[in-house]
Amino acid sequence: MKLAVFCSGFGSNFQALIDSIEAGKLKAEIAVMVCDKPGAFALSRAKKHEIPVLLFDPKSFPSREASERMIVSALKSQGVELIVLAGFMRILTPYFIGAYKGKILNIHPSLLPAFKGAHAIRDAFEAGVKETGVTVHGVVEEVDAGPILSQVKVPVSAGDTVETLEKKIHEAEHKLYPQAVQDFIRKGLK
């Protein structure tokens, strides 16, 4: 199963996927890491693990769809079957979602449908909830919606700060995402 992982930043979930593949738990190959930010630390991770990179500058395209047409054509020519979004901070157009219909996964740091959006951990912390968590879901046109594939709860303790909560959430993500991707592949192959 050939994957493309999409990242814009630190890439710790990308790293968790790499580690899981290298440990033989996630039966997949990362054919390419797609990135829209030249300064992303995820690029160093790809280099270290000799994973090909498709780095693009969104501003050099006349529209979002034009950049996606280039990406889709590159991915299809490499035989990429599954898209794994891992901290990719761009909203995909209906064109891209149609090109990989039902084959795009995302991870979000809350128990969706609660706390959608780019600041989910902080928003949950400020709302004073007793538990939050992590969701892996299929990507549809509506942002942070789509079928939920897997969730894990993370308790918020009395002594937690946003930073300690973030750390717990990220640890939960790094366990959940490789497992959820492997489950999705297994079910898809049946």
Ligand code: GRF
């Ligand atoms: C994660 O919290 C993920 O849930 C969200 O973006 C963050 C990416 O972190 N979609 P990283 O780049 O994988 O470290």
